[in-house]
Amino acid sequence: MQQTVPPPLRPYIIHPYLRRTHTMIKKRIEDDILIVTLENGRDNSITAEFYHELKDIIQEANSKPSPKGIIFTGEGRFFSSGFNLSMFLSFKTPREIADFFSKTEEPVLLDLFMCSKPVIAALNGHTVAGGLILAMACDYRLATPNPKAKYGMSEIKIGLPLAIAQGEIVRFGVADDRNYRDLVYFGKMMDVNEARENRMVDEVVEESELIPRAKQLVSLWIDNPGRAFTPIKRLLRGPLADRIQKGIDELDWEDSLKCFFYDDVRKTLEFVQASLNK
Template identity: 25%
Template structure:
């Protein structure tokens, strides 16, 4: 089994999806793009994982796609479509992952690396991290799904700025435009991310996953209630987590949720 993308299981409900090609600053090879959905499927099926942290090995998130593969990957229209399909499968798989996700961003987070970070629910960055999306520097076009997630995060004007120029920006500017959710000193980033993840793992997993589904409906353009959204609410009212949460509130104690 390849170790270029690792699923690590930590204690207390936290899993880690680790991009593991540090000698190339975790530049994403086609093999790695294909491995991401496999590791996500493992994490989705594992009841011990409640929150997934996505990060790179060796102090770098990911320097982008592995450019050394471009000549072969883009040799023909067919090979290009296959390569793009592998990238899209990783991006969409992470964006639609059932459990909450947090990108832990250290060092460079560029191109496809930032695309993966944007596919996470939250992004926490070290204060010395550098981010950018560079298709305009390569004569490429950013795919629709990736562009949509960027626009949702920063708005159309900032998205155009980043895509038109391909410039790199620091963590403080990324925070100001909404590209990341939190910035911490490099030595404090790990602890801050784990502390936040622990807040999620302590909450009802039934609720967090249903909330994620509901928000994804909004982002997909749904504006009115449907039988499915009404059922989502009614099912929650009848669920064991709501009964436990209600009783714990009345009894002034911490709830002991059981849904995995």
């Protein structure tokens, strides 16, 4: 069988008001595997610039033989707390926030979900909201037995919806629709045992084994004749990816995201961001 060549990535728009000079990641190569460490303050919150960097990582992985896989992890006590809420507060019009989601965040997240190489989330600590969404886009999620680490989706508690790719990718990864319902309706934070029961976490390993086990999985999956992992992944995830893309193309984004400008939502975002900055 000939090796499957992944289709070219869709173009992205990284708007001028989304560009940042600060990088929130560190990259290193070990055993031909790219290890990406989120490093942005104490909670590794996700900025708009992260998607610009993530786009480049995916494009390189899809277009070249090396690296043979990607591992995402975090620095400190957090994998990621999710989006930096100050970014949402910086948007001045519904059009700006619609462009961010429809032309940047959603396409990049979808292409991470469909990356032709194995992608492992090595969850070193708290994995919440957008941080959990990032992890759910990966092929496999490892976590440590740390009893203090929390996992969950808190969007409903701050008045925010899920975008199309976000919601469908999380639904794809959890145990079933009932688990998905409870995850997004209750906004409950779970420990690692609950997270594993709900399939947000696939495997629990000691902290010292987090990266070694992630590397082992990448090699186990990709180091086969013809790199059969790539077409198998497309078969597994492709139908959902096609439906997500159709939804992205057809949604009225300004109308669906107008809640970001409701007074009570913005006050909540300001309060939560201020508490995180303390």
